[in-house]
Amino acid sequence: MTDTYLHLVNSGFTKKLAKQLGLPRPTPLRRHRAGEPLVAGPVLVIGLGGQDGASTPQPDADALAQLLAGPVGTDGVRGTLDTAGWDLDVHRHVATTETVQAVVLVLSDVEHPDDLAAPVAALAPVLRRLTPGGRVVTISRAATADDAPAVAAARQGVDGLLRSLAKELRGGATANGIVLAEGVDVLAPSALGTLRFILSTRSAFVDGQLLEIGSDAGTFPADWDAPLSGRVAVVTGAARGIGAAIARTLARDGATVVVVDVPAAGEALAAVANEVRGTALQLDITADDAGQRLLEHALTRHGRLDVVVHNAGITRDKLLANMGRDRWDAVLAVNIAAQLRINEALLTSGDFTDHPRIVSLASTSGIAGNRGQTNYAASKGGVIGMVRATAPLLAAFGGTANAVAPGFIETEMTARMPAVTRQLARRLNSLQQGGLPEDVAEAVAFLASPSAGGVVGQVLRVCGQNLVGA
DSSP: OOOHHHHHTTSHHHHHHHHHHTOOOOOOOOOOOTTOOSSSSOEEEEBTTBTTOTTSOOHHHHHHHHHHTSOBOOOTTTOSOBTTOOOOOEESOOOTTOOEEEEEEEOTTOOSGGGGHHHHHHHHHHGGGEEEEEEEEEEEEOOOTTSOHHHHHHHHHHHHHHHHHHHHOOTTOEEEEEEEOTTOOTTOHHHHHHHHHHHSGGGTTOOSOEEEEOSSOOOOOSOTTSTTTTOEEEEESOSSHHHHHHHHHHHHTTOEEEEEEOGGGHHHHHHHHHHHTOEEEEOOTTSTTHHHHHHHHHHHHHSOOOEEEEOOOOOOOOOGGGOOHHHHHHHHIIIIIHHHHHHHHHHTTSSOOSSOEEEEEOOTHHHHOOTTOHHHHHHHHHHHHHHHHHHHHHGGGTOEEEEEEEOSBOSHHHHTSOHHHHHHHHHSBTTOSOBOHHHHHHHHHHHHSGGGTTOOSOEEEESSSBSSOO
16 A cells, blocks of 8 residues: 555655645665665764763673774674674764764663763754664663662663654654663674664664563574575465465575465465465464474474564454454364464474474554454463563573564555545554565564574554554
8 A cells, every 4th residue: 555645755746745745754764675785874983982982881882882993703502693884884983073874872881870971962963863764872871670779760760762853853864772681692693683683674664662682592693685595484364465475585585485374365376475485375374283284384394493473463343342252262162272283382392392383463543452453452462471481491402482563554454444534543653654564574584584583472553653652
């Protein structure tokens, strides 16, 4: 579905008119294209002492800046050698006239709210020189009940700082945070993998989010352009829309893909399978033996199964006062009960043990609720609880379970919304536009990658910082 308003306020006479009238003018987002540089401009790394930092030790900022400017070298504990390197144009200081493409604010050593003053003061003037589509990334540590009050205050303060800053940025720029659990090094593979994702155009519709890195687990891929090479992935609900986009993105990243959907979607499903050079499985995922059939197909046709993406879902919207039992049961059966059964089959099979990945599609409705969607919100809230509880069960195999929660995405379903409602929904986020299926797919591909091994039981919102929920 084309966002006509977005096009009009960014071209020709209507662009000038919109500016004169003071109308919202969302900036078209830059999305990933093969062969593009990771960051197309200078990257400023700011530590605790700000840009001068002469009197303040900045070991984490220094280490990160050195790494981003050249190839990654790691020991056997942290992961394999990153032969691709980063080779970014990294600065620790910039002149008042220089523009920057990205700013990384390293706050992992804060011990008191006063520690935030210098780096924030250094960041503030740079924001005016952030290029369109720029990135601001904070790196901090999670506040815990064991922290001293001042430490917890400083760490939690970064959360509010980041989310508020994201609402201030313009020109398609985004702000996101990486939150390290205690003991996780700033150069851990998952910390760097997450930083790479956020800095890149793959994260175009991810804004105002903080993703926790729970452990040092994770490895660097041999090839950043094909991080899923040699892996076999199943995607449910893959005949169209977001599911088809996920299949294409996983295949682009090197995975062999099994696309799954109901028999009624067989023709469209076959077309997607042919496009990604994978295989198709027509299956009702609510069947009692769905998990066994998924696994059997993957093992028989491809010899293994490494990634399962639970994308299939339905809506049956109605105010709860008017909702029949059939609407409730149908949504819960597809959106959560089927995932639970499939996961149980995988976990007890003995054939899903090589650093497996489960990525489930949740929704912002499951976080903040939505009028007329009590059944859908319950199912998507259930997905969030499920991945949180499933993640520890996969830890012994080096596996993870996480969720992606889309906001307003331009799909066939949202195209059927009333025109005024659709326009309002598009503008209710910090980027003032809807996302694309590819935006969700990029987040799924990241969570399925080897370098996301330290991201466990998390929910990554792909919503442009939708103005609902956290």
